[in-house]
Amino acid sequence: MAWNEPGKGGGKEPWKGRDPGDDVEAFLNRLKANLGRVFGGGSPPRNGKGGAPGAGGLLGWAVLLLAIWIVFDSWQMIDERQRGVVLRFGKFDRLMSPGPNFKWPRPIETVEKVDVTQVRSLSDQVRLLTRDENIVQIEFNVQYLVSDPRGYLFGTREPDDTLRQAAESAVRDVIGSNEMDTILTGERAALAAEARTRLQATLDSYGTGLQVSVLNLQNARPPAEVREAFDDAISAREDRERIESEAQAYASKVVPEARGTAARIRTEAEGYKQAMIARAEGDAERFRLLVDEYRKAPEVTRRRLYLETMQEVLANNRKVYSGDSGNVLYLPLGGQSAGDAPMSRLPAASAALPALAPSTDTSPRTSRTGRTGREESRR
Structure with a gap:
């Protein structure tokens, strides 16, 4: 019969006069009874009230919870940046790659996640003794990452602290085997590369599972007590390098010019040599x-x-010599220079000129008009 059939009871409503809470409680009791029958069941409800669950019901609930636990704890999601280290009863068993991975539920197997792409950094500052017994203050920086998750977790107790101590030891070893001038100049890159090699060898021997990517000797300087003296030494070294560069540039310019000049002089000398030889040969032939x-x-x-x-x-010669009357007469021609003496007669030199004449004819010559040799020489 319809719950709101017209003409009967003046339009009664079925929920009118009833408590809604009773209906909800009855629904829950029926659901509980059905689940109880599925898992072994307990005592049926009495008068609409739930009965006490039996031993079979508790076992069913336990099995249900265990199944849920196994389903949700039997797989592990590993991020792309990570690697999973699987421990079976606390002992290393295998590594998990990125993505979903299956495993035994806990406590049989547990997973430790390690980030293998994160670049980690370590910086420190130490004072070290060089080979020439000087003290230098070094600031170094190490960048590293995890290359072996198993070694990182189980190789050493504190891998990061081990790396710090090993880095300080490597830097101390490299700095202690070099002199102060070498450390303060531009050779720190080579020293840093050597220190990185030694550090990596130490980490591999310890089995830390760490890979050093960069080791920098950022700031190498003397202690503050002697910094001014070392600054002066560095300035002098820079001046020396500058002067050497300028000298090399000057040598690069002058040496080719000198070689060209030498080649020219050599060529001229060779030409002069050939000319002198030809002239000597000509003079010899003429003399013959x-x-x-x-x-x-x-x-x-x-x-x-x-x-x-x-x-x-x-x-x-601008002077005319005449040998008549035993005198030498100086006649400046073309103007009198500052070094020429005025016109005069020098008896002391008169005897020298006749001696130059041939022995066959040493007397002064006279022309047909009675003029002396002096007038003839003028003509």
């Missing part, structure tokens, strides 16, 4: 021919040689 002529006519040849010699000597 002259000897032949002298043998044929000694007197004429002697006279000709005398005249040629006097012409060559007196051609460039």
Whole structure:
């Protein structure tokens, strides 16, 4: 019959006069009874009230919870940046790659996640003793990452602290084997590379599972007590390098010029040598021919040689010599220079000129008009 059938009871409503809480409680009791029958059941509800669950019901609930636990704890999601270290009863068993991975539920297997892409950094500042017994203050920085998750977790007790101590030891070893000047100059890159190699070898021997990517010796300087003296030394070294560079540039410019000049002088000398050899050979040939002529006519040849010699000597002289009356007369031609003496007669030199004349004719010559040799020489 319809719950709101017209004409009966004046339109009664089925929920009117009833408590809604009773209906909800009845629904829950029916659901509980059905679940109880599925898992072994307890005592049926009495008078709408739930009965006490039996032993079979508790076991069913326990099995349900265990199944839920196994489903949700039998897989592990590993991020792309991570690696999973699987421990079976606390002992290392395997590594998990990124993505979903299956495992035994806890407490059989547990997973430790390790970030293998994070670049970690370590910085420190130490004072070290160099090979030449000087103290230098070094600031170094180490960047590293995890290359072996198993070694990182189980290789050493504190891998990060182990890396710090090993880095300080490597830097101390490298700095202690070099001198102060080498450390303060631009060779720190080579020293840092050597320290990184030694640090990586130490970490591998300890099995830390860490990989050093960068080791920098950022700031190497002397202690504050002697910093001014070292600054002066560095300034002097820079000046020396600058002067050496300038000297090398000057040498690069001057040396080619000097080589060119040397080649030119060598060529000129070679030409002069050939000219002198040719002239000497010509003079020798001329002398040989002259000897032949002298043998044929000694007197004429002697006279000709005398005249040629006097012409060559007196051609460039501005003074005219005359040997009459036993005196030498200086006649400045073309103007009197500062070094020339005024016109005068020098008796002391008069005896020298007749001696130059040939032995056959030493007397002064006279022209047909009665003029002396001085006038003839003027003509």
